[in-house]
Amino acid sequence: MTATTAPTADLDLARARSVASRVPDPEVPCVTVADLGILRGVERDADGTIVVRLTPTYSGCPAVVAIEMAVQAALLDAGIDARIERVLSPAWTTDWISAEGREKLRAYGIAPPVGASGGRRAFFAEERIACPRCGSEATSRISEFGSTACKAHYRCDACAEPFDYFKCI
Template structure:
């Protein structure tokens, strides 16, 4: 085998390992909202190799004070180790995460789980405390009432549907 082909074979192996690491990391559920993965939420920023060839998984917390940050990093690290993948986890805080990064599939998973996904985009100054009409994720009614600015976590508000009377969280647009 020529040296060029040998390098190509090593690159193929490296690419497979990287692809496998991406697949494994992408499937890790969020500990606070287990219906969505870190990839669905958009907090999985990248899976690359450093100069020494070690896989590096970069994660961005939903906000810097999120109590689940370490749990998420540990869950990704554990999933990779369970798959016999050696990797380093890096926390990336800039640019800051935004709900705009939640995938469409992630938004649908939230809705199916009973959490209203963010409405609109994060561009406005008042996005975090917006007074948008929030549809009930259970019945779809727009007749809802905000019960509390903070729900089960700081990034969610608590609402009640005025039609079906079900309480639900709304994932605030940040």
């Protein structure tokens, strides 16, 4: 790459990152792939092709292909030719959800993950989950699994509203 093409290439890469980062998650449309930390990188490979790297929330996630296709379509709509690459290692963790993403989940009615992943029983061990609607910690787990495998179903004992909790993975 010459000095005269480098700034253009950098702009193309920045634009690709911007476009990809705005794609909403198909299962939780209040957050983007960037908010969830699914967007792992946007780079150029050795031949100059833009490569968008995505890590699914888990390898068996039924939405992984839909996410990849949505990112590819957004890039194509923006006139950007890019390759989508699925990255399985390191495995995704809820630690990668941004602070803004956690707040978007709460505003949408889903309690964001509490604590950090890596605990011995982090997946099922949360004791106090605050209701995303009223903030009360007087909640009861109804089911280990909610609308998706990565969420548990809770009910607020204060306001009586049901809600999903995004488990700490």
